[in-house]
Amino acid sequence: MTAPDRLTGFSNDRFGLFLHFGLYSIPARGEWVQSNERITAEEYRRYFEQFNPREYRPREWAKLAKECGMRYAVMTAKHHDGFCLFDSELTDFKSTNTPAGRDLIREYVEAFRAEGIRVGLYYSLLDWHHPDYPAYGDKQHPMRDEEAYRGIPQDFSNYLRYFHGQVRELLTNYGKIDLMWFDFSYQDSVNDMTGEKWGATELIRMIRSLQPDIVLNDRMGGHTGSIHPTLQYGDFVSPEQYLPPKGMTDENGSPIPWEACVTLNDHWGYCAADRNYKQPKEIIRALVECVSKNGNLIVNVGPDALGVIPEPAADILRRVGAWMRKNGESITGCRAxxxxxxxxxxxxxxxxxxxxxxxxxxxxxxxxxxxxxxxxxxxxxxxxxxxxxxxxxxxxxxxxxxxxxxxxxxxxxxxxxxxxxxxxxxxxxx
Incomplete structure (x- = not known):
C-alpha cells in the first residue's frame, strides 16, 4: 500500500486523543520527572513497586474520545523511563509485574476498537532503564552527569535488538494497529541519536512486513522543529506544541501530511500542580486551524496515578464534543x-x-x-x-x-x- 493510500483514513479523521500514562503519574510532576530530578533507577523503582491504577477504565476513555468527536487515539506503550504498559517478554520492567498485574495496552486496544476508534501506540526510542542505552554525557539521561556512569561498558546493538523486538511484539500480539508514534531523535556532543542510529531502515522494513497499512510519524529522523522536515522514515510529521503558520511543506514548498500534538495543560504526563488548562474555544479553534491547513490535531491528557483522566480535562473535552456534535461535518473528512x-x-x-x-x-x-x-x-x-x-x-x-x-x-x-x-x-x- 502506498503512503497516500495509508494516509486516507488518518487524514480524514483529523482529530485524535493522546494519552501519556506511566510510573511518572505517581510522583505527579510530569513525564520528565526522572530526568529533570536526576532520579536513579533504584530510587525510581519505588514507583514500579507502587504502581496500581485501580481506577484504570479505558472503556470510559474511549467513550469520552468518541463523545469528543475524536476518530483515533495514541497511548504510551513505553515512555523514556523504559517502563512498559504491555506484557513484553523482553523485560521484567512492565505493568504485569507491578501490583496492577495487568496488560494495560491490551485493555486500551480492545476498548478503543470497541468504540470504532483507530488505535495508535506511542513508543519512545529513548530508554533510561536499559543498561545498554547511553547514560553518561547523554543530554537526556537522568545519570548524564554522574561520574559513576562514566566508562561503563555498553553495547548499543543490544538495545537495538531489544527495541526492535518490542516493536515486533506490539505489532504482532495486539491485532491491527493503525498508527505507530515514535519519539524522538536528537543530537548532542556525545551522541547522534538519529536515523540509522536506530536501525531505522531495517525497522521500517520489519514494521511494513507486519502491518502494511500502518501509519508512522517521522521522529526517527529529521527534527520536529524544522521549517522543512523530511519524511524519510515515516508518513507524516508532528510539530509539537505549536501550529505551523501555513501548514507543513518540504524544502520545495510542497505540502506534506502533518499532525500538531499539543497538551491540554502544560505537561504530557500527569502533573498535580498544573491547572493551566486550555479552554474549549482554544481547542476548537486550533482544530479548525489545523484542518484549514491540511493538518490533524491530537490533544493530550495525562491520567493520574489511579488511572483517571482529571475532571477539568474531561470536562473540557466534553465541551469540545458538544461543539463537534453540531459542527463535526466541517472537520471530519475536510481539508484546506x-x-x-x-x-x-x-x-x-x-x-x-x-x-x-x-x-x-x-x-x-x-x-x-x-x-x-x-x-x-x-x-x-x-x-x-x-x-x-x-x-x-x-x-x-x-x-x-x-x-x-x-x-x-x-x-x-x-x-x-x-x-x-x-x-x-x-x-x-x-
Whole structure:
C-alpha cells in the first residue's frame, strides 16, 4: 500500500486523543520527572513497586474520545523511563509485574476498537532503564552527569535488538494497529541519536512486513522543529506544541501530511500542580486551524496515578464534543479550501461544501471576498437555519464580494459559528 493510500483514513479523521500514562503519574510532576530530578533507577523503582491504577477504565476513555468527536487515539506503550504498559517478554520492567498485574495496552486496544476508534501506540526510542542505552554525557539521561556512569561498558546493538523486538511484539500480539508514534531523535556532543542510529531502515522494513497499512510519524529522523522536515522514515510529521503558520511543506514548498500534538495543560504526563488548562474555544479553534491547513490535531491528557483522566480535562473535552456534535461535518473528512484566510476566521471544505468558520465577525455583514454570485445557499451548520446572502445598501458598487447577513446580537457559538455554503451549479470549490 502506498503512503497516500495509508494516509486516507488518518487524514480524514483529523482529530485524535493522546494519552501519556506511566510510573511518572505517581510522583505527579510530569513525564520528565526522572530526568529533570536526576532520579536513579533504584530510587525510581519505588514507583514500579507502587504502581496500581485501580481506577484504570479505558472503556470510559474511549467513550469520552468518541463523545469528543475524536476518530483515533495514541497511548504510551513505553515512555523514556523504559517502563512498559504491555506484557513484553523482553523485560521484567512492565505493568504485569507491578501490583496492577495487568496488560494495560491490551485493555486500551480492545476498548478503543470497541468504540470504532483507530488505535495508535506511542513508543519512545529513548530508554533510561536499559543498561545498554547511553547514560553518561547523554543530554537526556537522568545519570548524564554522574561520574559513576562514566566508562561503563555498553553495547548499543543490544538495545537495538531489544527495541526492535518490542516493536515486533506490539505489532504482532495486539491485532491491527493503525498508527505507530515514535519519539524522538536528537543530537548532542556525545551522541547522534538519529536515523540509522536506530536501525531505522531495517525497522521500517520489519514494521511494513507486519502491518502494511500502518501509519508512522517521522521522529526517527529529521527534527520536529524544522521549517522543512523530511519524511524519510515515516508518513507524516508532528510539530509539537505549536501550529505551523501555513501548514507543513518540504524544502520545495510542497505540502506534506502533518499532525500538531499539543497538551491540554502544560505537561504530557500527569502533573498535580498544573491547572493551566486550555479552554474549549482554544481547542476548537486550533482544530479548525489545523484542518484549514491540511493538518490533524491530537490533544493530550495525562491520567493520574489511579488511572483517571482529571475532571477539568474531561470536562473540557466534553465541551469540545458538544461543539463537534453540531459542527463535526466541517472537520471530519475536510481539508484546506482554495481561498485565502479571511480576517474573521477560516475556511474548510468537504467534498462538495465550503465551511465558513466565523471566530470574530466584527461590525456589519461578514464579507466573503470574491464570491459574489457564486453562493447558492448559506445555512448555520449547528441548526440548519438559513443565513441571508445579500449585498447591503451601502455597497452598491461592490460586485465582487458576497455578504453573510447574520442576525444581530450574540453569535450562535462564540467559539466558532460555522456557516455551510453551497455553491451554484458549475461553480467549483477548487
Amino acid at each position: 479550501a482554495e481561498y485565502e484566510k479571511p480576517e474573521w476566521g477560516r475556511f474548510t471544505q468537504g467534498r462538495d461544501r465550503l465551511y465558513a468558520h466565523i471566530f470574530d465577525r466584527g461590525i456589519g455583514p461578514v464579507i466573503l471576498p470574491g464570491m459574489a454570485g457564486r453562493i447558492r445557499s448559506a445555512r448555520l451548520l449547528c441548526d440548519g437555519s438559513e443565513v441571508s446572502v445579500a449585498r447591503p445598501w451601502n455597497q452598491p458598487d461592490n460586485d465582487s464580494d458576497a455578504f453573510l447577513n447574520l442576525p444581530s446580537g450574540p453569535m450562535p457559538d462564540e467559539s466558532d459559528t460555522v456557516v455551510v455554503l453551497e455553491l451554484e451549479k458549475g461553480e467549483s470549490l477548487l
